[in-house]
Amino acid sequence: MGRTMTGKQLITLYVAVLVAFAGPSVAQTAQSDDVVRPVGRAPTQTVVSAVAPEEGEDETERREDGSDAGLQDWLVEFRSRALANGVDDMQLLNAGEAAAMEPQLHCLAALHSPSTGIIDSHALMLSLLGEGERHGAMLATRSPVTGITRDSASGIFTVNVGGETAMSLTTLRVINAAGHGACTLAAPLLAAGSQPAVTPVLSKGNYFRLSGKAPFSRLVYPVPEAGGLGVHITIDLGGQARFGPDVEPISEENYIVDPSRSADFYAAVRSYWPGLPDDSLAPDYAGIRPKIRVGGALYPDFLIQSQSEHGLPGLINLFGIESPGLTACLAIASEVNRLLPH
Numbered sequence: 479m480g481r482t483m484t485g486k487q488l489i490t491l492y493v494a495v496l497v498a499f500a501g502p503s504v505a506q507t508a509q510s511d512d513v514v515r516p517v518g519r520a521p522t523q524t525v526v527s528a529v530a531p532e533e534g535e536d537e538t539e540r541r542e543d544g545s546d547a548g549l550q551d552w553l554v555e556f557r558s559r560a561l562a563n564g565v566d567d568m569q570l571l572n573a574g575e576a577a578a579m580e581p582q583l584h585c586l587a588a589l590h591s592p593s594t595g596i597i598d599s600h601a602l603m604l605s606l607l608g609e610g611e612r613h614g615a616m617l618a619t620r621s622p623v624t625g626i627t628r629d630s631a632s633g634i635f636t637v638n639v640g641g642e643t644a645m646s647l648t649t650l651r652v653i654n655a656a657g658h659g660a661c662t663l664a665a666p667l668l669a670a671g672s673q674p675a676v677t678p679v680l681s682k683g684n685y686f687r688l689s690g691k692a693p694f695s696r697l698v699y700p701v702p703e704a705g706g707l708g709v710h711i712t713i714d715l716g717g718q719a720r721f722g723p724d725v726e727p728i729s730e731e732n733y734i735v736d737p738s739r740s741a742d743f744y745a746a747v748r749s750y751w752p753g754l755p756d757d758s759l760a761p762d763y764a765g766i767r768p769k770i771r772v773g774g775a776l777y778p779d780f781l782i783q784s785q786s787e788h789g790l791p792g793l794i795n796l797f798g799i800e801s802p803g804l805t806a807c808l809a810i811a812s813e814v815n816r817l818l819p820h
């Protein structure tokens with residue numbers, strides 16, 4: 479960020495982090511499971527799935543599709559992908575070994591991931607903010623970006639900011655990391671280019687919390703379903719167990735959890751925890767994954783766009799940063815740094 483004009487003042491800034499709401503840790507980041515996974519579910523070996531493992535809790539993967547051979551193949555393939563991404567501690571378990579670790583778990587086979595962990599995402603945001611501020615960055619909350627234009631002769635971007643004190647910033651670099659707002663902000667800048675349009679797709683994930691004690695001491699994930707990780711159990715740092723997220727396609731943002739979805743939750747959870755008591759699940763919260771379409775087709779991964787894709791020096795667009803974006807946040811930042819002109 480170069481210079482910023484507020485009224486008659488001319489201030490020099492290094493980096494301005496503009497967020498629409500009251501704090502740094504809102505939107506998806508506040509809705510996440512806070513799970514730091516050693517393997518993402520990104521289907522390709524991209525930088526964002528090649529994240530180093532963190533220390534912490536365990537994760538057990540299981541599948542129950544009636545096909546033991548298919549299951550073993552899937553687990554072996556999953557472990558190979560983890561290994562290719564630098565995660566070398568995943569162990570294949572048969573049903574007996576899995577039951578010895580988690581007596582209430584019902585499965586045919588499992589993968590044990592000792593290096594999956596739970597973190598406090600809000601504390602992580604504050605820590606990153608502190609580090610950024612020590613290096614000259616500034617966070618401006620309640621500062622919704624209403625539009626970005628670029629002067630093609632000079633390459634300078636003008637970032638229009640609304641809120642109580644509307645202003646315009648001029649800069650040679652823009653990192654568009656606006657989550658659900660990223661496609662809308664980028665669209666006018668990309669309109670003149672020839673690359674396929676990137677459009678947002680909202681995929682809601684609902685959670686139900688468990689009344690009573692968690693049945694497992696580890697996080698337990700079923701094999702992923704289309705569009706999501708499968709209804710798994712997460713246990714937060716306070717010990718509260720919840721199940722989710724499911725996959726609910728929506729056309730407009732809403733965060734209401736429909737209690738009638740509980741029937742599907744009981745069925746999904748009982749496939750790996752038959753002991754789930756009746757009337758023990760209550761609607762909890764929902765999050766929305768910012769999926770994307772590229773040229774009309776659902777895009778299965780993060781999309782980090784730089785000059786080589788859109789031809790505009792200094793502009794980085796982060797599209798489709800859904801799960802495991804929290805796990806991958808430092809790797810994404812490194813990639814952005816690598817792509818920015820220095």
Ligand SMILES: Cc1cc2nc3c(=O)[nH]c(=O)nc-3n(C[C@H](O)[C@H](O)[C@H](O)COP(=O)(O)OP(=O)(O)OC[C@H]3O[C@@H](n4cnc5c(N)ncnc54)[C@H](O)[C@@H]3O)c2cc1C
Nearest residue numbers: 498505506507510511513623657659765801802803804805
């Ligand atoms: C239900 C759910 C569970 C998840 N669980 C996990 C998990 O366990 N582990 C994991 O690794 N990942 C998980 N994720 C993914 C992870 O939460 C996200 O990838 C990550 O939080 C994305 O961070 P972000 O900063 O890109 O986006 P966001 O957290 O969505 O932040 C976007 C920011 O942009 C701001 N903004 C938007 N528009 C504008 C505008 N016009 N002007 C100014 N500011 C704007 C918003 O105010 C917000 O601050 C989960 C996601 C969901 C939805």
